[in-house]
Amino acid sequence: MHPEKHNKKSACIAIPTYNEKENIEVLVNWLFKIFTQTPEWDMSILIIDDHSPDNTAEIVKNLQKHHHNIYLLEGEKKGLGEAYTRGFEYILKNINPDYIFEMDADLQHNPEDIPRFLKKAEEGYEFIIGSRYAPGGDYPNWSFKRKLYSWGANLLARLIAGIKGIEDCTSGYRCIKASFLKSFDLRSLKTNGYAFQLSLLHAAVRRKLKIAEIPILFPNRRKGSSKLGHKDIREFFFHAFRLRFKRYRWYND
Numbered sequence: 001m002h003p004e005k006h007n008k009k010s011a012c013i014a015i016p017t018y019n020e021k022e023n024i025e026v027l028v029n030w031l032f033k034i035f036t037q038t039p040e041w042d043m044s045i046l047i048i049d050d051h052s053p054d055n056t057a058e059i060v061k062n063l064q065k066h067h068h069n070i071y072l073l074e075g076e077k078k079g080l081g082e083a084y085t086r087g088f089e090y091i092l093k094n095i096n097p098d099y100i101f102e103m104d105a106d107l108q109h110n111p112e113d114i115p116r117f118l119k120k121a122e123e124g125y126e127f128i129i130g131s132r133y134a135p136g137g138d139y140p141n142w143s144f145k146r147k148l149y150s151w152g153a154n155l156l157a158r159l160i161a162g163i164k165g166i167e168d169c170t171s172g173y174r175c176i177k178a179s180f181l182k183s184f185d186l187r188s189l190k191t192n193g194y195a196f197q198l199s200l201l202h203a204a205v206r207r208k209l210k211i212a213e214i215p216i217l218f219p220n221r222r223k224g225s226s227k228l229g230h231k232d233i234r235e236f237f238f239h240a241f242r243l244r245f246k247r248y249r250w251y252n253d
Contacts, residue, residue, distance in 0.1 A: 010042035010097040011118065011175070016083035017047055020105040021054045027105055028063050028070065034111045038118055044069040044095055047105075048087040050077035071095070080172075081196025085186045092182055100181060102174040102197075108218055109173040116214050117175040125212040126180060127204045129166070130173030136215030137168070157198055163205055167213055170197055180209060190242075 013031065017024060028045065035043040045067075049057045051074060060072045073090050075083070084102065091100055099121050103109045113130060120128045132139045133154070139147070150170065157169035172194075189199040204211060 008040055008042050009099070009121070010044070010095075011099040011101060011121070012044045012046055012091050012095050012097040013101040013103050013114075014046050014048060014084060014087045014091060015103050015105050016050070016080055016087065017052060017056050017060075017105045018050045018077060019052045019054045019056060021052070021056045021059055023105055023107050024056055024059055025063065027107060027111070028060075028067070030111045031114075032067060034114050038115055041118055042069075042097075044071065044097070046071045046073060046087055046091055046095070048073050048075070048083045048090075050075060050083060079192035079196075080194050081189070081191040081199075084196055085189075088181050088186055092178060097178055100176050100178050102172055102176070104172055108220070110216065113173070113214065113216055120212045120214060121175055121177075123212075124210060126177040126209040127201070127211045128175040129168055129171050129201075129211070129213045130216040130218075131168035131171055131213035132216060132218045133167040134213040134215045137217070138215075139218045141220045153198075157201075161198060161202055163198075163202055166201065166205075166211065169201055170194075171216075171218075172197055173216060173218075176200075176204075177209070180204065180207065183207075 015027070024047070028047075031043075031045060035041075047057075047060045047070070049060065049072065051057075057072060057074055060070070064070050064072065071090075071094075073087060075086055088100060091097065099118075101114075101117070109130065117128050117130070131137050132150075139150070142150075153170045154168065157163045157166075161169075163169050184203070189196060189203070191199050
C-alpha cells in the first residue's frame with residue numbers, strides 16, 4: 001500500500017553515498033533547513049548507502065532519531081546507476097512522491113537551489129536539470145582535465161546518443177516526475193555507473209517530457225574523493241553508441 005496523498009505536492013531527494021561521513025550530516029541538516037522554506041511541499045530524503053566502510057550509514061541512523069522523513073537503504077556497491085535504480089524503486093514503492101531528486105552527497109550540489117527546482121515543477125516541467133552550462137551556470141575551480149572530460153561527455157551525448165537541445169546532458173542534480181520513472185522498467189537502461197544519467201535523460205527526451213534547465217554553480221568537492229573512474233568513462237562511451245542504435249522496447253512511438 002502506498003502512503004495516502006495529501007493536498008500538498010511531495011518530493012523525495014535520493015542521495016547515493018559511499019564513504020561520505022565527512023559530508024552527510026552537514027548535507028542532511030542543510031536540506032532540512034531548506035525544507036522549512038518550501039512549506040507547500042512534503043519533502044523527504046532517501047540515503048542509498050553502498051555499505052560504506054567509513055560508517056556513513058551509522059551517521060544516517062543517528063540522524064533518523066531527529067528527523068522522521070529520512071530513509072536509509074543499504075546495499076552492495078555496484079555503481080551509481082545501480083544505486084539510483086534500487087533507490088528509485090524503493091521510493092516509488094514505499095514513499096510514492098510526485099517528484100524525485102537526484103543529488104550528490106559531496107556538497108557540490110547546493111541545497112539552496114531546491115526551491116528553484118520545485119518552482120519549475122509547479123510550472124509543469126517533468127524533468128528539471130541543474131545545469132552547469134546553461135546561461136548563468138558555472139563550474140569554478142575545475143582542472144583542465146575535468147573540463148575536458150565533461151565537454152567530451154556532453155559532445156558524445158549530443159552527437160552520438162542524439163540528445164538535442166540540452167546544455168548539460170551529464171548533470172547529476174535533477175528533479176524528475178515520479179510518474180515517468182514508474183512508466184518503464186528502470187533496469188532496462190542496463191547501466192551500472194555514471195552512464196545512467198545519459199540513459200535516463202535519453203529516455204526522457206524520447207518520451208517527449210517537458211524538460212527545463214536551471215543554472216547552477218558546481219564547485220570542486222570540499223572533502224572526500226571523486227568516485228568517477230576509467231570504468232565509468234568506458235561505460236559512458238559504450239552507452240552513447242548503444243543509445244544511438246538501440247530502440248527500447250518500453251518506448252511507445
